[in-house]
Amino acid sequence: MGMDYLEQIEIDKLYKDFIMRFNTITKFQYRGDCYSKMNFIARINEGSTLDEIITATQNCFSDDWHKQNPKVLTPKFITRSDQFQKYLFNGVLLQKESQVVENKSPEQIHNEMIEKRRYEDKLSMLAMKKHKYTEEELNEPYISKNSNL
Numbered sequence: 706m707g708m709d710y711l712e713q714i715e716i717d718k719l720y721k722d723f724i725m726r727f728n729t730i731t732k733f734q735y736r737g738d739c740y741s742k743m744n745f746i747a748r749i750n751e752g753s754t755l756d757e758i759i760t761a762t763q764n765c766f767s768d769d770w771h772k773q774n775p776k777v778l779t780p781k782f783i784t785r786s787d788q789f790q791k792y793l794f795n796g797v798l799l800q801k802e803s804q805v806v807e808n809k810s811p812e813q814i815h816n817e818m819i820e821k822r823r824y825e826d827k828l829s830m831l832a833m834k835k836h837k838y839t840e841e842e843l844n845e846p847y848i849s850k851n852s853n854l
Contacts, residue, residue: 719755720745726759727780730766735780744784751786753793758784761792768792787818 723745724737748758762783765771771778782788 716746716749719749723755723758724780726755727762727783730759730762731775731778737780741780741784744781744786747786748784748789753789757793758789761789765792786821 765778
C-alpha cells in the first residue's frame, strides 16, 4: 500500500539526482519542491525512468519557445504528466499502449488530460496535508466519465 522506508530513501535519491541533472541542463539552481517531488514520484510509479524524465527535460530545454522563455521550464513543469509526455516524445502526445485512442476525438483526449491533471493536483494537495490515502482514493479513476476506455 504505502512506501516503506527503504523505498522512500531510494525515491529521495532518485529525486535529488533528477534535480542535480535538471540544474546541469538548465543552468539554474533549483532545490526542488514538494509539488515537483510528488509529480516526480507519480511519473516513477507510472513506470517512467529517471532517464526518460531527463530526456523530456533536454527536449523541452531545446524547444525554441522555451529558449525564449527559459524560466517556464522548472522541475514542477516538466514532471507534470502532460508536459512530460509531450516533451518525452518531442511534442507528440502519445498515449500508453494500453489506451485506445483511435476512436477518440481531440476534444475527448483533451478533456481526459484535464481530468487527469485535476486528479494529480488533488493527490498532490492530499499529500501536502500529510493525508493518509484510503484504498478508494488511491484507486479513484482519473479518466473522464465520457471516456471510451
